Amino acid sequence: xxxxxxxxxxxxxxxxxxxxxxxxxxxxxxxxxxxxxxxxxxxxxxxxxxxxxxxxxxxxxxxxxxxxxxxxxxxxxxxxxxxxxxxxxxxxxxxxxxxxxxxxxxxxxxxxxxxxxxxxxxxxxxxxxxxxxxxxxxxxxxxxxxxxxxxxxxxxxxxxxxxxxxxxxxxxxxxxxxxxx
Numbered sequence: 555x556x557x558x559x560x561x562x563x564x565x566x567x568x569x570x571x572x573x574x575x576x577x578x579x580x581x582x583x584x585x586x587x588x589x590x591x592x593x594x595x596x597x598x599x600x601x602x603x604x605x606x607x608x609x610x611x612x613x614x615x616x617x618x619x620x621x622x623x624x625x626x627x628x629x630x631x632x633x634x635x636x637x638x639x640x641x642x643x644x645x646x647x648x649x650x651x652x653x654x655x656x657x658x659x660x661x662x663x664x665x666x667x668x669x670x671x672x673x674x675x676x677x678x679x680x681x682x683x684x685x686x687x688x689x690x691x692x693x694x695x696x697x698x699x700x701x702x703x704x705x706x707x708x709x710x711x712x713x714x715x716x717x718x719x720x721x722x723x724x725x726x727x728x729x730x731x732x733x734x735x
């Protein structure tokens with residue numbers, strides 16, 4: 555491949571992956587072309603893209619970006635999987651697809667500069683909460699002491715209100731109220 559063609563491919567990779575700091579690296583070696591198309595279509599429905607990359611050209615394109623951490627994993631045929639809301643969503647989708655297509659090799663992922671290597675790393679990443687899930691957990695943790703305090707304050711007041719209500723009902727019926735000793 556000539557130098558101008560390589561430079562054109564590097565520029566293409568740079569433009570495709572611009573602003574992309576988190577991604578997943580897989581290998582589809584051994585996966586039939588029909589299965590590869592099915593995988594791509596399934597991922598496209600979830601707004602996830604798959605780009606087959608040339609390792610040396612990808613290394614050059616990744617320089618100075620968040621994807622640079624993946625350079626150490628670029629051995630053999632690779633495809634970069636990216637998109638969706640977060641790389642956690644991408645990892646979940648790929649792990650689910652890997653059950654159906656066992657020849658898909660999970661090579662690794664990068665999230666905020668942290669590399670998750672191999673099959674186990676990607677599976678571990680897929681179990682992380684997404685951004686929305688993490689926010690929901692944080693809100694729950696922040697609000698739970700307030701709820702507990704409200705329950706503690708409301709509990710005795712509720713019992714007192716119940717006693718007053720029963721006394722009021724007895725008085726309305728004309729019953730006498732006996733003293734509890």
